Amino acid sequence: MSPDERVAVVMITYNRRDEALLAISRLRELPEQPHVVVVDNGSEDGTAEAVRERFPEVDLVASAVNLGAVGRNVGLERVGTPFVAFCDDDTWWEPGSLRRAADALAEHPRLGVVTGRILVEPGGREDPINAELLHSPVEGPPWMPGPTLGSFLAGASMVRRSAFLAAGGFSERLWLGGEEELLAADLATAGWELVHLPDVIVHHQASTQRDPRLRLRHGLRNTLWFIWLRRPLGAALRRTRDVLATAPRDRLTALALWDALRGAGWVLRQRRPLPARIERRFRALEEAQRRSTARRYGRPSGPRQRRGDR
Template sequence: MPCTVVVITRDRRASLLRTLSRLLALPERPPVIVVDNASRDGTADTVARRFPQVTLVRSADNLGAIGRNLAVDHVRTPHVAFCDDDTWWEPGSLARAAALLDAHPRLAAVTGRILVEPGGREDPIVPELRDSPVPGPAWLPGPALGSFLAGASMLRAEAFREAGGFSPRLWLGGEEELLSADLMTLGYHLCYAADVVVHHEPSSVRDPHLRRRHGIRNTLWTTWLRRPLPSAARRTGGLLYGVPRDRHTAAALAGAAAGIPWLVRERRPVPPHVEARLRTLDAPQRRSRARRYVS
């Protein structure tokens, strides 16, 4: 199998155990790596006992998305499929995504069609992926994207490493956007594939307010790190207009402002051809019901 599946987890043992049972039953028989982000509910010990065939990486700290970087250090296959502890790949989808990456050397990421369980209804983000306005080359095997969804995507491992993986600054929450901009700057493309299917049964163990704070902060950071000044200003104005006026938004804005010194030091706007792709998404994202910063 030309891909490895990577799962990051923290304190969601029941969801993770169900996900691992499904992943290990896949006909592709992929290697599976689990990064436990300092769980306090016995997750790591349970995985080690019940799934000895899984490579378990125990982190002493909660690394968030950076746990995926740690996992990729152990990946020996050409491609890496990410999923969360409450998502899993449908049988055959890993093979289809890997075949697309094998056939197209400048394709860095394939994002699949997400079905929400129970019931198998399409995630609200799917129509936005399917109808993406991002321009792409004729050879691209599906609609071009400006970012990918880490819980439902397969990436070329070499491209992931070349781009530096996920930023430690962002931790978790919209962390894919910065990496996507850097992949496109390196000359790679991202696409959606309707016949690649990933299931998502959202865990009830989450902190939606924390997720919103990080989402707003990280969107602002990525915008000012990679977008030209006029686009960064417009996108910031659109985001501020649409977010709730409450203490969680205030905390997000304070966190974003605290990053101004390193943003100035590390700011590297994308080249014009990448900015042209990203600009096509600004208006649709402002209108999106799937991307609302609410909790």
């Protein structure tokens, strides 16, 4: 199979040297032979040095600070390909999936994001989120090659570079944790569609080198911020009630609420309620969000952690 010059891959990493090296080796073995950009978010374990030594052909950005999801913005700005796939250091794309996602984006010029099917490793089990993506209640145009989505999962998605840049990329303020929803809403508002393609497969073996409590705290804060940044008043009140009803009544939730309230001034200054046609999409998701176990904020010791509103 010849290289696919339409595609680049941007991977962010932080203090996971061995996992990052393994992830890069998998990317280098893909038949699509994508250009790879690795953004090291200020690791202190020698990640950047190890990548530079072992993979000199990789485009490495060694940030002095942890940029969070904004590291993806930095990586994407360094490439000139029309389509860019994101990859975390604990995920990897199945051979051929980059090409299938790029084919969909090339065939449908109003398609902005392709999100794949996630298999949990070891074992290749279906991630519970797959069923929700496959049966998305969002109504899209008839030309869509798969289910229309309200949001996406960055580590399992390919984006149209021009659409991503025009929408402003990931918010620096949200940093990391449920950061996709705000960008997804802004993409949809600008007329871009988001799709789930089950034959685009991404594997995920969750790293043990993470701070699940911090991720949950940021995820809850960012969900609340998104609600009040983009949902109209009635929907914002309803969704806030529903989200807090699923959150544990503990110190972590209290801290997330405090974080959200501290940002209230910024949220009010940046508030731009969605146009009616996009608001209908998010409203269609509410029942699924209430029933979802894959999306619920739970304790970090549990088997699953909430991914934010998708």
